[in-house]
Amino acid sequence: MKTFIAPGQRPDTETVVAIGSFDGIHLGHQALIAQLKAKAREHRVPSVVYTFDPPTRVLTQGVEFLSTLPEKLELLARYGVDETVAVPFTAEFAARPKEAFLDDLRLLRPRTVVVGEDFHFGRGRAGSAADLAEVAPEVVVVPIHGLGGEDIKSTRIREYLKTGDVEGARRLLGRHYDAQGVVIHGDQLGRTIGWPTANISVPDGKALPMGVFAVVAIGDHGRWHGMANVGFRPTVNGTTRRFEVHLFDYEGDLYGQELHIKFFAHLRGEQKFSGLDALKAQLQQDAANARAALVGVK
Ligand SMILES: Cc1cc2nc3c(=O)[nH]c(=O)nc-3n(C[C@H](O)[C@H](O)[C@H](O)COP(=O)(O)O)c2cc1C
Numbered sequence: 001m002k003t004f005i006a007p008g009q010r011p012d013t014e015t016v017v018a019i020g021s022f023d024g025i026h027l028g029h030q031a032l033i034a035q036l037k038a039k040a041r042e043h044r045v046p047s048v049v050y051t052f053d054p055p056t057r058v059l060t061q062g063v064e065f066l067s068t069l070p071e072k073l074e075l076l077a078r079y080g081v082d083e084t085v086a087v088p089f090t091a092e093f094a095a096r097p098k099e100a101f102l103d104d105l106r107l108l109r110p111r112t113v114v115v116g117e118d119f120h121f122g123r124g125r126a127g128s129a130a131d132l133a134e135v136a137p138e139v140v141v142v143p144i145h146g147l148g149g150e151d152i153k154s155t156r157i158r159e160y161l162k163t164g165d166v167e168g169a170r171r172l173l174g175r176h177y178d179a180q181g182v183v184i185h186g187d188q189l190g191r192t193i194g195w196p197t198a199n200i201s202v203p204d205g206k207a208l209p210m211g212v213f214a215v216v217a218i219g220d221h222g223r224w225h226g227m228a229n230v231g232f233r234p235t236v237n238g239t240t241r242r243f244e245v246h247l248f249d250y251e252g253d254l255y256g257q258e259l260h261i262k263f264f265a266h267l268r269g270e271q272k273f274s275g276l277d278a279l280k281a282q283l284q285q286d287a288a289n290a291r292a293a294l295v296g297v298k
């Protein structure tokens with residue numbers, strides 16, 4: 001997949017374009033992308049996703065993002081998009097009138113524009129699907145896909161993660177929620193209590209589910225089952241959010257390695273224990289629960 005950071009950068013050919021934040025590439029986005037690809041095949045032109053980095057709500061509402069830009073690009077490539085134009089979403093960009101956005105869109109020479117029915121653009125969200133007819137002979141407005149009575153929205157997935165509900169997130173994403181990061185040094189207390197943990201550093205602003213989880217960790221040298229804690233470690237009076245993973249049946253040094261963590265079952269919320277002995281006993285139980293939750297998982 002080719003990637004650009006401005007519409008004027010791509011080759012001067014006709015396209016079919018889908019527009020939006022596409023944070024997480026959930027099932028609704030995937031349905032939209034399927035329509036985008038069908039239209040691109042019909043017109044024999046490249047399929048282009050025109051997206052914003054960071055996702056608009058990260059700037060306008062201060063929310064955390066589900067996908068970093070590299071994660072989003074990898075997913076778009078995996079779902080078969082030909083090109084992505086990922087424009088930097090700044091306060092200036094958000095303040096431009098809808099006409100300026102339409103002028104940029106014209107540079108992509110869209111044969112067809114595909115958007116969800118709730119798509120808005122330009123200052124004050126003044127532009128809607130109806131305005132897109134000014135720049136493209138065909139506008140496809142996709143109804144909002146839902147699942148079991150709830151709309152599939154990035155916002156809903158963020159809410160699920162806040163309560164540790166990775167199963168709810170998985171349902172709307174159509175895959176397990178995941179995070180990538182480098183293993184950094186922690187306080188090294190974990191090894192003294194018999195449960196060495198890899199502290200994972202994820203980019204600032206990456207949404208993580210809160211609590212204790214069964215996970216699958218994928219590194220350069222292997223793939224492991226494990227358990228993770230995302231929290232503040234109240235038992236040791238921690239003050240900052242940490243993301244720690246214990247890998248089952250692994251002994252060795254992971255510092256500096258990149259790990260890709262997939263969140264499976266939510267085992268419990270984080271608790272403040274009376275001391276390290278009580279925490280140790282709970283970790284024993286967590287390990288048994290995590291192993292049981294991962295039976296049959298590759
Ligand atoms: C699966 C798992 C669950 C955990 N649950 C809790 C918890 O409920 N409460 C808590 O204070 N710390 C919890 N911890 C964090 C431990 O306090 C932490 O691993 C320990 O403080 C050592 O951290 P360090 O290796 O960075 O020094 C958990 C850690 C893991 C791996």
Ligand SMILES: Nc1ncnc2c1ncn2[C@@H]1O[C@H](COP(=O)(O)OP(=O)(O)OP(=O)(O)O)[C@@H](O)[C@H]1O
Binds near residue numbers: 057
């Ligand atoms: N469930 C859905 N079904 C169909 N189209 C969708 C769905 N969700 C989003 N879209 C469309 O996909 C494009 C990208 O959506 P975008 O990421 O901007 O918003 P979103 O997923 O609705 O998230 P948010 O919760 O931030 O509103 C937009 O054109 C949007 O209208």
